[in-house]
Amino acid sequence: MNRYNVSTDWQLRMVDRDGRGLWGAAVVVSPKHAITCAHVVNSAVRADGGSDAGPGSTVHLRRPGHPEVITGTVLEDGWWWEDRAPWDVAVLRLDPAPGVRPVSFNRVGAFRARGERVSVSGFVNAEHGRWATARLRRRGGPRSEYVQFDTEPGSVVRIEGGFSGGGVIEPHDNELLGIVCAASSEGRVGWMIPTEEIPPVWRPGPGPGPPKVGPVRPDLIHRLSLFAAELDTISSPVARRAFHRALDQRLRSRIPSDQPDQLYAEELVLRAHRDFGILQEVLDQLDMREDGGVRMRAVWDAARPLLGEEE
Secondary structure (H helix, E strand, O other): OOOOOOOOOOEEEEEOOOOOOOOEEEEEEEOOEEEEOHHHHHHHHHHOOOOOOOOOOEEEEEOOOOOOOEEEEEEEEEEEEOOOOOOEEEEEEEEOOOOOOOOOEOOOOOOOOOOOEEEEEEOOOOOOOEEEEEEEEEEOOOOOOOEEEEEOOOOOOOOOHHHOOOEEEOOOOOOEEEEEEEEOOOOOEEEEEEHHHOOOOOOOOOOOOOOOOOOOOHHHHHHHHHHHOOOHHHHOHHHHHHHHHOOOHHHHOOOOOOOOHHHHHHHHHHHHHHHOOOHHHHHHHHHHHHOOOHHHHHHHHHHOOOOOOOO
């Protein structure tokens, strides 16, 4: 089974109340949430007769080719517009849920080679979207956190308004690297907000205070690593490389990615749990790639005491 979402169902059109018009795009990141640009939300809200947008504002979206309109409401802690990083992001709660599989994430990070090819999606003059081929450059542009990409010379598609909030993906694994936030006047140079700069407020958190961490017991660490080593994400060299690139930088810099499966899994679990308290985050990343299969359920069961839950 393919672990990656190779369709583009994860992209939504931001539209008027009646499902027509176009303000930009949004990317589905959980069964009930999507991310887009704050300036796209602001434009849509003003066009609908509202004032400046912010937490609690509502917009209208729909799946390409589907008439049903979905309401998106900006989360209370899901709004960044001009006053703080990441500067131009809105996280929407979707009602009803669109019933599509969310996109998989990857990081731009320092490992991305300058000139790497990416695919950029938007809805300009196309119900189901148009794609531009581009190459990554460096961080910069309107904000230091943004990443510049240049469309390839032969591309007939320009980056225009309907691309705002659209996904920038790896062309092979279809994993999201960021969302389009700005473009030059001629549409040949664009900027994206990389995924690692977007706080994942749509994910359930442990609540206020430090992360909930259970005991650091070697037997529990070893048991969990045995189950984790059986996952395709770790046992497949190609899948592991993609997973490793998307890990927290602190883990990437400390764990060699070419170790035998069991050694890699054990060091991953130990460092994520003992050193940084991010075991839950690492397991969420594994679960996303494993589609919550039987082996992943065994991993979650083995992790419960380490996460401070009952055995």
